[in-house]
Amino acid sequence: MTTINEVARHAGVTPATVSNVLRSRGRVGAETRQRVLDAIDALGYRPHLAARALAEGRAPTLALMVSSIANPFYPEFALAVERAARASGHFVIICNTNEDPLMGRAYLDQIAGTLSEGVLVMNANLDFADLHLTEARGAPVVLCMWEKPNDPPGLPSVAVDFALAGRLAASHLIELGHRRIGAIVGSKVSGIHTPRYEGFVAAMKAAHLTVHAEHVRHAPDTVQGGYAAAHELLSANPEITALFATNDLPALGAIHAAADLGLAVPGDLSVTGITDIQLARESRPALTTVAVPTAEAAKLAVTLLRELIATGTRPSDMAPVLYETSPPRLVVRASTAPPRSARRPSRSR
């Protein structure tokens, strides 16, 4: 490994000068500068990032906490985060908590402030106390996609209007003429999808439609979860002509369930999701959903984090910042249509 000292010697200068030309900081003579550059080139020198970090008192990475990168939503987000991070010279370390708060804590304990300068958290089922602790220890934390505006997180966050997303999807179904609309709401435990559901309820109420308790099901936030919930829901309530799901994955599962029940989508059943993951456009029938500004949220989150890092602001010093993204928007595709007057009876699979 070639060090800055070797470069210096090779160029007949001191390390300080090399450092100066490297960061175009100090005033360095053109001729010396060139000699240094040549030496760097000749020796194939690359600055040692860890050493630099230590000397500068900063860390070269950002930590991205997710529950599992295998969830199809995260990669799209992670990609956007990485792009934004590179722009500020940071690398991103991916931290899968596997839904386990203890894993999350272990990560935070180890890297926050020592290897990572800040941490971005996506819904990763983390202990808020741990997050506040890592803040207190000097590593800013930002929540990347806060869903509950009425329940401020006490941490800097970027927020997306998910209630609006819920309203948009529900309104679309209602405008199409659906009256008996079922709902599949994900993540009951964390309650993270509550605003989406409330948006749905609000839209129903605005249309003077009642949501029947027996028409809503909670399900894990997966294709499987949506499948099971929809299968059960549709079997028990054949009068339903449309399904509102709080997320794309369960919506996709619902479409599969419909297929297995002999229900055509959108002929016999309309289905909507929320998020607009890549899969939503790539599956058949393509999913009507409400697109959430993922890339924008990622960029905002990184920007916010950078600011916190730069100003060295301890979140306790101020009211937690909350950046809001542009509003989600409806994307109509092939999984929704007006209801048929006559529904085929559902055959059991």
Add this chain to the structure above:
Amino acid sequence: MTTINEVARHAGVTPATVSNVLRSRGRVGAETRQRVLDAIDALGYRPHLAARALAEGRAPTLALMVSSIANPFYPEFALAVERAARASGHFVIICNTNEDPLMGRAYLDQIAGTLSEGVLVMNANLDFADLHLTEARGAPVVLCMWEKPNDPPGLPSVAVDFALAGRLAASHLIELGHRRIGAIVGSKVSGIHTPRYEGFVAAMKAAHLTVHAEHVRHAPDTVQGGYAAAHELLSANPEITALFATNDLPALGAIHAAADLGLAVPGDLSVTGITDIQLARESRPALTTVAVPTAEAAKLAVTLLRELIATGTRPSDMAPVLYETSPPRLVVRASTAPPRSARRPSRSR
């Protein structure tokens, strides 16, 4: 930020002792040990990973080079890599090259050997010269899923028998009774899918079936790519009863194309993929495919990398290691069936 010195002072010992208890290395008195532990606890001390890395002359992370984490295959792999990496105390930095060799080089230049102790490369369209350079600079490189056994990469790698995968899928189709089988092969440029295709050809040959040039199409390795290729291929050659795709994503696209052409899968057309990504089991009809041991490959790759790091072996010192995973295996699902004698004519969409 609390440092090891503060802990030492608080406990009435020297930093060396603190370091010793931290890494349970030196022989430390039980009572002193406890005092140190208490101090650590009281002060909320966490070792500074960058400083430690510098002092130890090693880096705490591994770099994972992928073309784009948004490709549905990578997250599953990345998850397995991360698990394995954690086991050896490494964090993983995700490097999206975006298919651009220059981005790849930029990453390698910056982190290899200084922030990352080693680099794992998934098909990321990297310049081999760059990889050899980073090796020479002291950061071991391992190829995570080498596809071409006959074309040794000159780098330590873990290899998967993709030719076998191709044979398995083709044989399945043949055994089902298909005779006119089309092929959609991905990634023409990198030629990375060649062995898969050769496996297909071998199986056809073994069954005394000829593969017609007009029955094979090259396509980008995406759902879209598979869709377009299949649509064109099926329109032009209605006699085809089965499609062999070298990857799951294009296979899924082919299924969509079939749907749009009014062809039932598997009634009118059988389709196979390779890899068995999560999506393969979650889409409908569920995809018959050949499962590649992703997690195993990830684990092997990390193991191999760790060995290279530990022994400090310069790859030029030895014949490049090549670990082979267990063989891929056929997973029959709902996208394949015996051919119908009478095929419905394809209607144009």
Add this chain to the structure above:
DNA sequence: ATGAAAGCGCTAACAG
């Protein structure tokens, strides 16, 4: 315009 020197937080011999 360049050099000397101190130090970032930690580890690793070696002494005692």
Add this chain to the structure above:
DNA sequence: CTGTTAGCGCTTTCAT
């Protein structure tokens, strides 16, 4: 058992 002493590679005042 514990303390002392040197760095790891780089940056950064402060001199010159």
